[in-house]
Amino acid sequence: MRPIPHPGRPGKLLRLLAEKYPTKEAVMSRLIYLQGQLVLPKGVEHFMSDLHGEYAAFYHILNNCSGVIREKVDYVFGARMSKEEKAEFCTLIYYPKEKIEQMTAARRATPAWYRENIARCLALARLMSWKYPASRLPGLIPARLRPVLVELLATRPEADAAQLAYQQRLLASIVQADAGAEFLEDFASLVKRLAVAEFHFVGDFFDRGGRPDAILDRVMALPEVDIEWGNHDVLWMGAALGSPACIATVVRNSLRYDNVDVLERGYGISLRPLVTFAQHLYPDEAPIRAAERAATILLFKVEGALIERNPDLGMANRRLLHCIDFRNVCAVLPSGRYELRKAYFPTIDEDAVDPYVLTLEEREILDGLVTSFTESPSLRRHVDFLYRKGSLYLVRNGNLLFHGCVPLTEDGAFCEITYDGKKYAGRAWLDFCDQMARAAYLYHEQEALDFMYFLWCGRLSPLSGREVRTFERTFLADKTTWEEPADPYYRLLDDEETCERVLKEFGLSPKKGHIINGHVPVKVKKGESPVKAGGRAIIIDGGFCKAYHEKTGISGFTLISNSRGLRLLAHQKIADVRTALADNGDIESVSETVELATIHTTVGDTDKGRAMQEEITDLYNLLLAYQNGVLKPQA
Incomplete structure (x- = not known):
């Protein structure tokens, strides 16, 4: 690169x-380092969406890196290992501690077994490290045994007999020191870190499945991660910040999905007062169902008040509690008169002018509940992380990531939305929604907290994009x-011209960029393709949640972006820890190439590479200033 002259001062x-x-x-040292990095292959990126609390499936996919480790094992060892040996070795990488315990119990964890598997881990890690600069490797290795692992990776037994003897002595010494288990665990951790450079989570950690808290604990330990909020995420974020409507909805959803453990055990939020209250109201119902009914009425009351004080949210048609005709057991809506499924409303005064008023007990x-949610340390820690690593959307390496939609009109134009007298459309609307979500976090003001509920279920919310008929x-x-009714975006996603318009709105190439989003499960078993508009859009909600498996026909998607292009994995069956240890079971996945690069993509082709180029330019200017005497270097 030609140095850019710098002015005298x-x-x-x-x-x-x-x-x-x-x-x-x-x-000069920094310049050389950066210039060299630019030509390395770009790191592997994994995109996942709509995990919905399914911890067991996520944990296995995280450990086997969506099948990448199995592919690398096949590549490195080929015919040198049998199919059964490779399956057992992969399980050791995925669950090293549990596998070692199993082998020890079976008296198979001999010194020879340790030496052999540490050598295999070494060969695998060496191959997978070639995409990384040598200076980064120590930072990826667990600290406790880092010096020896660095030394092992630096050995070159193929070079001469001395190096071979040196490596063999190191391996033997590890076993003699009874440190084989620790080295296998740390090597397994290194291999998994080398397999994936960046994780992108395109929304919805919460609801339906029972352990979103455990998923977030794992995600927080990943080295490179970003999050694009989903509507279920902002619902819990709003609840943690004290929004009564968000709290009532979270409680209702947890009761409805029968996963109250995440509240009580995961976040220390007790539902006992609600359950006790509900049992008095609905003595003929099971406690959980009674609590769900009580929470539902509570929700409709606080939601109605929220909608009334925020007309700009465009949710007036969702304020319906006053439409109930109690005496005739029906609801009178603009579309007609409808029979009620249930006629007992003990917390609503039938003669009251305002049915949205809470009783004293409510x-x-x-x-x-507001106190419990806002004072939960573990929930606060997770929400802090979601704000720190998250956003409404992300533009990264030619891809546009968001959970739901960009609101459109029926003809594919960006929908113009008025809020507080100002008009927004396209990217400007998503930017404004992001700002409101952050205002709720920073200032806890009523308007911003109410906006979090709108982001959860509003028809014009980019995280929802449908009229929720609760x-x-x-x-x-x-x-x-x-x-x-859903936003036209979801229908028009198959239209290439619409996708190109969206990509251009966010500053991406309409012919080379990709929209990556989730939110709507892809019905693969009915022939629906996750790849839309000739590859311009990719929907990666494949139904991790067990409740969706019958609907989608698969167990989730992982989109992989590497130096060779884009590849989508449809997970047919996901093994859990018990299955993996019992019979070395693994993920059964079908791979589809979405886009194949004509030349390998390098770090220099990425956003990170472009930032490096800017730093290189600045460093050349500094070097020029030193050389010309404009700045005086230290001795």
């Missing part, structure tokens, strides 16, 4: 750079009222 940036690189040698329960599905017998 050094600017603030050069002076700051000079503090970091005070000598010409320091500048207010006490809600206040207690009232109709709960109370009305006529299922034709249950249909939930």
Whole structure:
């Protein structure tokens, strides 16, 4: 690269750079390092969406890196290992501690077994490390045995007899020191870190499955991760910040999906006062179902108040509690009169002018829940992480990532939305929604907290994009009222011109960029393709949640982006820890190439590479300033 001349007087940036690189040698060293990195292959990126609390499936996919480790084992060892040996070795990588315990119990963990498997781990890690600069490797290795692992990776037994003897002595010494188990565990950790450079989670950790808290604990330990919020995520975020409507919905959903453990054990939020209250109201119901009914009425009351004070949210047609005709056991909606499925409403005064007023008992329960949610340390830790690593959307390496939709009109134009007298459309609307979500976190003001509920279920919310018919599905017998109109975006996603318009709106190439989003499960078993508009859009919600498996026909997607292009894995069957240990079971996946690169993509082709190029330019200017005497380097 040709150095860019710098004016006579050094600017603030050069002076700051000079503090970091005070000598010409320091500048040249950094320049050489950055220039070299630009030609390395780009790191592997994994994209996942809609995990919905399915911890067992996520844990196995995380450990086998969506099948990448099995592919690398096949490549490295080929015919040198049998199919059974490779399966057992893969299980050792996925679950080293548990596998070692199993082998020890079976008296198979002999010194020879340890030496052989540490050598295999070494060969695998060496191959997988070639995409990384040598200076980064120590940081990827667990600290406790880092010096020896670095030394092992540096050995070259193929070079000469001395290096071979050196490596063999190191391996023998590990076993003699009774450190084989620790080295296998740390090697397994290194292999998994080398397999995936970046994780992108495109929304919805929460609800349906029972362990979103455990998933987030795992995600927080990953080295490189970003999150694009889903509507279920912002619902829990709003609840943690104290939004009564979000809290009532989270409680109702948890009761409805029968996963209250995540509240009580995961986050220390007790539902006992609600359950006790509900059992008095609905003595003929099971405690959980009674609590669900009580929480539902509580939700509709606080939701109605929220909608009334926020007309700009465009949710007035969802304020329906006052439409109930108690005496005639029906609901009178604009579309007609409908029979109620249930006619008992003990917490609503039938003669009251305002059915949205909370009873004294409801207010006490809600206040207690608000305190429990806002004061839960573990929930707060997870929500802090979601804000720190998350956003409404992300533009990265030619891809546009978001969970739901960009609101469109029926003809594919960006929908113009008015809020507080200002008009927004396209990217500007998503930016505004992101700002409101962050305002809720920073200031806890009522308007922003109410906006979090809108992001969860609003028709114009980019995280929802459909009219949620909770009232109709709960109370009305006529299922034709249950249909939930969706934003035209979901229909127009198959149209290449629409996708190109969206990509261009976010500053991406309309012919080379990709939209990657989730939210709507892809019905693979009915022939629906996750790849839309000639590859311009990819839907990666494949139904991790068990409740969706029958609907989708698969167990989830992982989209993989590497130096050779894009590949989509449809997971047919996911082994859990018990299955993996019992018979070395693994993920059964079908791979589909979405896009094949004509040339290998390098770090220099990525956003990170472009940032390096900018730093290189600044460093050349600093070097020029040192050489021309504009700045004086330290001795």
